[in-house]
Amino acid sequence: xxxxxxxxxxxxxxxxxxxxxxxxxxxxxxxxxxxxxxxxxxxxxxxxxxxxxxxxxxxxxxxxxxxxxxxxxxxxxxxxxxxxxxxxxxxxxxxxxxxxxxxxxxxxxxxxxxxxxxxxxxxxxxxxxxxxxxxxxxxxxxxxxxxxxxxxxxxxxxxxxxxxxxxxxxxxxxxxxxxxxxxxxxxxxxxxxxxxxxxxxxxxxxxxxxxxxxxxxxxxxxxxxxxxxxxxxxxxxxxxxxxxxxxxxxxxxxxxxxxxxxxxxxxxxxxxxxxxxxxxxxxxxxxxxxxxxxxxxxxxxxxxxxxxxxxxxxxxxxxxxxxxxxxxxxxxxxxxxxxxxxxxxxxxxxxxxxxxxxxxxxxxxxxxxxxxxxxxxxxxxxxxxxxxxxxxxxxxxxxxxxxxxxxxxxxxxxxxxxxxxxxxxxxxxxxxxxxxxxxxxxxxxxxxxxxxxxxxxxxxxxxxxxxxxxxxxxxxxxxxxxxxxxxxxxxxxxxxxxxxxxxxxxxxxxxxxxxxxxxxxxxxxxxxxxxxxxxxxxxxxxxxxxxxxxxxxxxxxxxxxxxxxxxxxxxxxxxxxxxxxxxxxxxxxxxxxxxxx
Numbered sequence: 001x002x003x004x005x006x007x008x009x010x011x012x013x014x015x016x017x018x019x020x021x022x023x024x025x026x027x028x029x030x031x032x033x034x035x036x037x038x039x040x041x042x043x044x045x046x047x048x049x050x051x052x053x054x055x056x057x058x059x060x061x062x063x064x065x066x067x068x069x070x071x072x073x074x075x076x077x078x079x080x081x082x083x084x085x086x087x088x089x090x091x092x093x094x095x096x097x098x099x100x101x102x103x104x105x106x107x108x109x110x111x112x113x114x115x116x117x118x119x120x121x122x123x124x125x126x127x128x129x130x131x132x133x134x135x136x137x138x139x140x141x142x143x144x145x146x147x148x149x150x151x152x153x154x155x156x157x158x159x160x161x162x163x164x165x166x167x168x169x170x171x172x173x174x175x176x177x178x179x180x181x182x183x184x185x186x187x188x189x190x191x192x193x194x195x196x197x198x199x200x201x202x203x204x205x206x207x208x209x210x211x212x213x214x215x216x217x218x219x220x221x222x223x224x225x226x227x228x229x230x231x232x233x234x235x236x237x238x239x240x241x242x243x244x245x246x247x248x249x250x251x252x253x254x255x256x257x258x259x260x261x262x263x264x265x266x267x268x269x270x271x272x273x274x275x276x277x278x279x280x281x282x283x284x285x286x287x288x289x290x291x292x293x294x295x296x297x298x299x300x301x302x303x304x305x306x307x308x309x310x311x312x313x314x315x316x317x318x319x320x321x322x323x324x325x326x327x328x329x330x331x332x333x334x335x336x337x338x339x340x341x342x343x344x345x346x347x348x349x350x351x352x353x354x355x356x357x358x359x360x361x362x363x364x365x366x367x368x369x370x371x372x373x374x375x376x377x378x379x380x381x382x383x384x385x386x387x388x389x390x391x392x393x394x395x396x397x398x399x400x401x402x403x404x405x406x407x408x409x410x411x412x413x414x415x416x417x418x419x420x421x422x423x424x425x426x427x428x429x430x431x432x433x434x435x436x437x438x439x440x441x442x443x444x445x446x447x448x449x450x451x452x453x454x455x456x457x458x459x460x461x462x463x464x465x466x467x468x469x470x471x472x473x474x475x476x477x478x479x480x481x482x483x484x485x486x487x488x489x490x491x492x493x494x495x496x497x498x499x500x501x502x503x504x505x506x507x508x509x510x511x512x513x514x515x516x517x518x519x520x521x522x523x524x525x526x527x528x529x530x531x532x533x534x535x536x537x538x539x540x541x542x543x544x545x546x547x548x549x550x551x552x553x554x555x556x557x558x559x560x561x562x563x564x565x566x567x568x569x570x571x572x573x574x575x576x577x578x579x580x581x582x583x584x585x586x587x588x589x590x591x592x593x594x595x596x597x
Contacts, residue, residue, distance in 0.1 A: 083100075223269065233299070233307065245572075248281050248569050251284075258437060262592060265330070270524070273555075298441075305343065338457075342471055371452065382448070386441035478564075483496065509531070509554050521553045
């Protein structure tokens, strides 16, 4: 059969596209009606983040100093003149440098057209100049309250990020090429992806960051062999199967964060902290928290302590016969561990011999950008919402964390999924990130109000848990405190407060990268670096100035430190279920499989 004429093929393609678009648009109408109904049901608040007062104060202060505002506008105009002059020289064939370049870490402008095509180069530089001027003008305003200034700067960054030319089809060269090459199929597919995400979010936009069907908990993530040997309403305790014939005498308890699932520490065989710790000859127990529903609304921070680490220690003693443990706490799990240690110190309970803290806040004076989301109006609104449902929805928490890195965790996927019409790549870390958890109303209200808003934990005896005033100065056991240099959740200079608070020997170590990658950094990858300083001066900047940088993972340094507190490595390894506790089920257990959607 002769080939179909090009004009006929083009007409057929156009008809198919038109039919596809019509079908998608019909579906879009139904989906957006559902979305509007969802918003109406939840109640529309035109300022849910309480940003309006900060911007009102910002505008008032700016108007009080019109000269500074005029200087900023003149500076931006000069930059534009320089940009147009350089562009004109290049168009005439002369050599000319760019007026501004994106930061080396900014991946938005990696497409070659942003440099090679003069039109897109001008668009890029115009945006960067404007963004710089806007953010500088906001940052330079004097007289704002610190909270107002931080909020104005944060939301200005969000607005500037949203207005990047990469986020719009007609100013993104990669999207334009895809649109022309596919004759618009990318945009139809992108609209389909958008509708899928709204439907999957039950009326709320829930951006898909990875192929959720590519992973299965207990299948290709959370695969380290072990058994659940204890459980209560809040947690399952997993004992991992030893891989060495002899183990250290003292077991290791890992108190994981309950804001996300525990398997961030066990994503794959290659980067599993849990698997690696087992291989170092430790009898490892890990707390896997339940994904709570409304029935657990009244579970408190106190309950998380009593039914979490304290119950786990009791269970470990039954399972192994050992009277004490070493403990690790990650993020909010570390905050709970610190609280538990102070509680135990007051009770003369010495069953935790050493403590390791990963990216843990105990002093919330400077909580970084997370503090933007926590003030009295926002917290009161959140508490009302939690009290009605019995918990904080995992999607709300995920949105907050994604906003902290909007370019990487929001706009990258808007471009890939909706403008380019592509499916997101399979990525275990982003699968874990999407596997969000709920927060019981009572616990989360206490945590946000007493820790973040009132900063009671760092004040001796200002906070009472289970009838005991909490004084972190009573923590006298050896502590290994790990912070990460680019942490957007627990700023490292804030976590350094541990060196001035705990009264036992504190090893403070700073790892490169951020809250996740800086912690999950196996030695075999030889990535990043870490800084060590045996001295802990009062100022964290002085600590860093006197620290020595070491290439690669911090894990081996921690292993050497822990070995000093773990007892001799000459105890017969104990298989889960062969001790004083029976096996309930295989790891990773059933609690971790409870989803928040």
